Amino acid sequence: MSTSAFTAVAQRARRASFDLALATRATKDAALHAMAEALLERSQEILTANAVDLDRARSAATPANIIDRLRLDDARLHAMAQGLRDVAGLPDPVGEVLRGSTLANGLELRQVRVPFGVVGMIYEARPNVTADAAGICLKSGNAVLLRGSSSARDSNAAIVAVLRDAVATAGLPADVVQLVPGETHESVKELMRARGLVDVLIPRGGAGLIRSVVEESTVPVIETGVGNCHVYVDSAADLDKALAVVLNSKTHRNSVCNAAESLLVHSEVAGQFLPRVVEALQGAGVTIHGDETFANFDGVVTATEEDYRVEYLAADIAARVVGSLEEAVEHIRTFSSGHTDAIVTEDLGAARRFTAMVDSAAVMVNASTRFTDGGEFGFGAEIGISTQKLHARGPMGLPEMTSSKYVVTGDGHVR
Template sequence: MYEDVELSLKNLREAFEVLSREKSEKKNKFLKRLAEKIDENREYLKAENSKDVERARELKVKESLIDRLVLNDKRIDEMIESCQIVESLRDPIGEVVDSFVREDGLTIYKVRVPIGVLAIIYESRPNVTIETSILALKSGNTILLKGGSDALNSNKALVKLIKQALDDAGLPRNSVELVEHTDRSVVDYILKQRGLIDLIIPRGGKSLIDYVVSNAKMPVLETGAGVCHIFVDESADIDKSIAVIDNAKTQRPGTCNAVETLLVHRKIASEFLPKLKKLFDDKKVEIRGCVETRKVIECAPATEEDWSTEYLDLIISVKVVSSLDEAIEHIKKYSTKHSEAILTENYSNAMKFLNAVDSSTVYVNASTRFTDGGQFGMGAEIGISTQKFHARGPVGLKELTTTKFIVFGDYHVRK
């Protein structure tokens, strides 16, 4: 089992030596061909995906998580669109980030280069297989994919198409490798492969992310769980705010950018909360409220644990606060630094919220569901980084590069 993974990593390292020097034309040809292959193989992909979905239902997996697993025509269209957008984006490799000419004529350039061999460990969501692969390859990196066992048939089908598209474009087919072993011990083996893996990326729930961060022997790009907040200010337009919260909670509750905690200003709670409850009752959203919330509407009591829980389901915790400052303090205490929003008609309050809340993405009058590489013009994302170095927020092409200095001299020596 481990021998297979070691061989894949050696193949990825060899492929990187070729791919890192390839021109944009070949990489774009691959992306164009992959989009065509995904379109041509819709029924094959849906048939393989149905095996994973049926197994998940047999195991009684909750529907919000099964939703993340499903490949339907809409999501296949989205994968094709991601390929097309990434193809159209400027190749970051070789970009001059900065330059400087010394008085003695020594010329110094700082340029973008690929990172190397990437590895991603992720759960469900077979579209991640496409998004991560196309971003890695366009930015000159190779990638090891370790998806969840729940999406194994889907991932095998997608990687098969990726390798065919690499062949068609004249690129090394070992630029992408899938770990098919489902034994959990293989993750521990991967986390120890410092020297073969340059960067590892966990994408999934908090327990997976924490485990990778704690055990990896190589650098980790930490993508965070999403305990996302929305604060409804006393000046907010109530009807418009309810529409935003509806989108943030119910459009796709199983995603990391869905809102999990709602903070409501006390001055509008008596008018706002009954309207919210009517909507959520219709949409079968369970509300867990603080003491003040339950004085206004009937709902389940919120526990201390609820404020730090990423439900990934049709559940939301609601807290009534007395001020903007109290809302900000609550977010500082419980946020995973993913995405937070304020709904307000007060410019000063909006600016204070933007400046005080330290998360990867902060919104004024918009749904947290927009935190996504595709929505931010990146074509796709390899995850949402909640750390503070190298990359933060949606991780796209540029975030999968590092830099090196290139220096031109005329037989210069240091004095």
């Protein structure tokens, strides 16, 4: 791919972003509803393209959990469409006044939300991200340049074609949604180095992808993170609640970043809880990589230190018994990716200590890790889950996709 081809795409995105910045909420919401309807009306076109991607993945002996992330069906298309409708129903962040005052000299000062301008997305496997990112960016006033993985190239191309046509019918430039041309790593590098054409870059995928973008990009990056998520069952846990939380966190859908990858159990309840949780997890097809206490049970694999660091994204979980809440927290501090960590306890003091001591983007009390999600938080479809600490942290919805500027109004004031 030539540099000029990418530059042309990026320049069109920049011009489209100028028009989008002036769009009213009514126009943007109409575009989002049109996009949602188009996904369903042209579902067969998208599913046919997705079948090509799935066949290619199977031929390449792609792991089942990755194929699951790649697969689209009617239910997932309806979820994508509903995500766009949900975003349309949310308040428009653009123009929101963050703070305002009248200065002593009479100047009126306002800090208001504004779009970034052009957002670049680099992401792996999941073609639903294409619609989510397009919708979030459009509502927040940003043009988006999408660079999905080659494994989903046919699906992404079909989805973007559908979305672009829908956006145009609503009176907005189709170029607010574009695919980055090219399938080689060179096209990714061009996006990462397009400082001045692209305002911010968001990587969404595995640890290798995120690290590469963070280390190599000259465009500012909002870092999303992998999910080595923990569930800690405290000595004061209701064990029925604990079993439900562990099972949902691990088995509801194990190929996503908010699935639990590690289980910690307080030694005071281990005797009662371990037989139940081992049986339940193994019954759900989960392989347990456990410490010496867990390893006393048939079928449990003896864990190595590396097992506690892994984001499995599969039917595996690392597990160990700890002697105290503090030991559980120390384990989480050592191995957690800072995404989501949970405690199950009926002790309010223990819950407070845990939430204060665990430094993750989301900390759950008596709730599944699977709730760390933009939709579940009421943000509409999320663009990613940030594990960094600057600007955006946790599920990124509309406000996180804006910057701000100061508008100062005077009456001939001079300094």
